[in-house]
Amino acid sequence: MNKVVIISNSLSNVFLRRKHLLDQFINNNYEVILITENDIEFNINNKKYKLINLDFRKSKTNIFYNMIIFFKLFRLISKLNCNNILCFQIKPIFMVSLINLFLKRKIVNTFTGLGSLLINKSFLRFLVIHIFKTTLRKKNLINIFQNHHDLNYFLKRNVINKDKNKNFVINGSGIDLHKFKFTELVQKNITTFAYIGRLISDKGIMKFLNLTKYFQNRKDIKFIIVGEIDTNNFSFLKYETLKQYLSNNVEYFGHSNDVTKIISSIDCLIMPSFREGLSNIILETLALGRPVIASNVPGCKDIIIEGKNGYLFDIFDEKDLLNKVNDFLKIGMHQKKEISKFCTKSVIKYDINKITPIYYKLIHET
Numbered sequence: 001m002n003k004v005v006i007i008s009n010s011l012s013n014v015f016l017r018r019k020h021l022l023d024q025f026i027n028n029n030y031e032v033i034l035i036t037e038n039d040i041e042f043n044i045n046n047k048k049y050k051l052i053n054l055d056f057r058k059s060k061t062n063i064f065y066n067m068i069i070f071f072k073l074f075r076l077i078s079k080l081n082c083n084n085i086l087c088f089q090i091k092p093i094f095m096v097s098l099i100n101l102f103l104k105r106k107i108v109n110t111f112t113g114l115g116s117l118l119i120n121k122s123f124l125r126f127l128v129i130h131i132f133k134t135t136l137r138k139k140n141l142i143n144i145f146q147n148h149h150d151l152n153y154f155l156k157r158n159v160i161n162k163d164k165n166k167n168f169v170i171n172g173s174g175i176d177l178h179k180f181k182f183t184e185l186v187q188k189n190i191t192t193f194a195y196i197g198r199l200i201s202d203k204g205i206m207k208f209l210n211l212t213k214y215f216q217n218r219k220d221i222k223f224i225i226v227g228e229i230d231t232n233n234f235s236f237l238k239y240e241t242l243k244q245y246l247s248n249n250v251e252y253f254g255h256s257n258d259v260t261k262i263i264s265s266i267d268c269l270i271m272p273s274f275r276e277g278l279s280n281i282i283l284e285t286l287a288l289g290r291p292v293i294a295s296n297v298p299g300c301k302d303i304i305i306e307g308k309n310g311y312l313f314d315i316f317d318e319k320d321l322l323n324k325v326n327d328f329l330k331i332g333m334h335q336k337k338e339i340s341k342f343c344t345k346s347v348i349k350y351d352i353n354k355i356t357p358i359y360y361k362l363i364h365e366t
Contacts, residue, residue, distance in 0.1 A: 003031045004363055005080060007073075007096060008088040009056045012040045017173040017280065018088070020352045022049065024360050035076060052076060056091050074099045084363045090115045094128060097135035108362050109136070110144040112173065113277035113299060114153065116202050116235060132159045142166045142362055146173070146277035149298035172278030174355030175347065180287035182344040183264040187333050189220060192266040193293075193325070196226045196259055196281050197273070199242065201235035204272030204295060207321060209245045211270070214322055216247060221329075226262055228255040263288045267336070268328055274315060276300055278350075286310075286347045289340040293324050309343045 004025050008014050014022070014036055025032050026048055038053040054072060073095055077085070085107045087093045093109045100107055118125055136143060136159055143160055145151040148169050154160045160167055195208040208225070215221045230236050246252055256262060259281070263269070269285040269292045276282075276299025282292050283303065292310035294300040304310045311324040331339070 001029055001031050002084070003033065003080070003082045004084040004086065005033045005035060005077070005082045006086045006088075007035045007092040009091065010037045010039045011051070013088070015040070020174070020176065021356045021359050024356050025363075028360070028364070033080060033082070035073070056089075070095050070098075074102075077103060077105065086110070086359065086363070088112055090118065094132070094135075097138075097141065098131065100138065100140070101135060104138075104140060106140050106142075108142045108144065108359070110146075111150055111277060112146060114150055114275060116200075116233065118153075119202060119275050129157060129159060133157075137161050137165060139165075142168070145169050146171075147298050147302050149302075150277065168358075170355060170358055171350045172283065172355070173280060174352030175280070175283045175287055175350050176352050177287060177348070180260060180284045182287070182289045182341070185267075185289060185333075185337055185340045188267075190222050191220060191268075191329060192222045192224060193268050193270050194224045194226060194262065194266045195270055195272075196262070196285075197271075198227050198230045198233065199225070199237040200230055200233045201237070202233075202274050204274060204315065205237050207272035207295075207315070207318070208270055209242070209250075210318060211321055211325065212245060212247075212250045215249065218249065221249060223250045224253055224262070224266070225251070226253045226256050226259065259284065260288065263290055266290060268293060268310075270321075270325070271295065271300055272315065272321065273297065273300060278302060283347050283350050286343040289344045291328070291336075291339050291343055293321070293328065303347075305346060309339065309346045 006014060006018065011034065014034060022032055033050045033052065035052045035054050037055045038051060054069060056069060077099055083106050085096065085105050087096045087107060088110045089112055096107060143165055151167060151169055155162055195205065197203045199205045212223045229239055242252060263285050269290060271279060271282055271292055271294040273295055275297050278299050282294060282300060285292055286309055292304060294304050294310060294312055295315035296312040297315055301312055304312050306312055311327065313320040313324045
């Protein structure tokens with residue numbers, strides 16, 4: 001039986017974003033081994049997948065713990081003796097690529113975004129990029145990016161070699177258009193804007209919270225916040241800070257495992273992120289027929305068509321975001337319904353049934 005190892009930060013992310021891919025491997029008689037943090041309820045007797053619990057996220061800022069994780073991962077990959085390895089997110093890619101200098105497996109790396117580490121200038125970023133220049137230039141590596149900006153980021157810094165490496169840009173992780181399908185927009189007395197994502201600085205949560213202050217006396221406008229306070233990220237928002245912004249028209253819903261009902265109930269999503277791979281929450285929102293006001297940055301601007309399925313704003317200009325929100329508020333119901341229909345049409349090319357075969361082909365045929 002063929003074997004494939006999938007390495008990611010969390011099991012919830014694997015099942016949320018890669019379940020379709022797992023099933024394709026299972027249906028083609030692959031043994032699927034998951035190396036990730038078991039952050040959800042998982043039946044250890046599940047015969048479909050073999051799960052090896054490894055907590056990448058807890059070690060985010062602890063050098064000693066990172067070393068332990070690294071050597072555990074080295075031992076696992078060596079023992080599994082599998083030549084088909086799929087890696088997702090920066091930390092697993094960094095560790096596995098370093099390990100592969102010694103083990104020389106076939107690795108498919110997917111950069112789902114550059115993450116806080118590579119966005120912000122620091123000595124650690126300098127160090128990681130220089131290590132990547134050694135580890136990511138090997139012939140047995142395939143590097144997948146979710147937008148051309150991230151690919152060019154690595155090419156410009158000579159981290160990867162466009163002649164030596166196999167480098168691809170694909171349309172994100174893909175979305176399940178059967179699950180995220182068009183829902184009719186209903187006219188209401190209150191216009192609802194939402195922030196959906198982790199409550200960390202790089203996702204722009206403070207941009208959203210500062211926006212709400214301009215509408216604190218408006219009873220016809222509501223803001224909702226959906227997402228976890230990710231204490232594993234050094235830029236997480238403290239609940240004490242969040243609480244200062246909560247009011248009659250600003251509500252915090254916490255984490256949600258199913259955002260489809262929430263998205264269907266809102267009028268517009270606001271995505272103030274500083275950088276994305278290819279934003280899943282934007283794609284899911286558009287698929288359900290709701291427009292998005294997003295920052296004009298990689299991973300967001302690749303999806304938004306100005307005035308048709310949303311608006312783009314300058315992430316460093318607070319008034320620009322305010323102006324785009326006011327522009328949306330001026331739109332009549334007839335135009336909103338036309339925009340809603342176009343939103344769903346605009347994401348057809350991101351169908352997960354078009355993305356999954358690319359991964360399977362890279363493993364099965366190369």
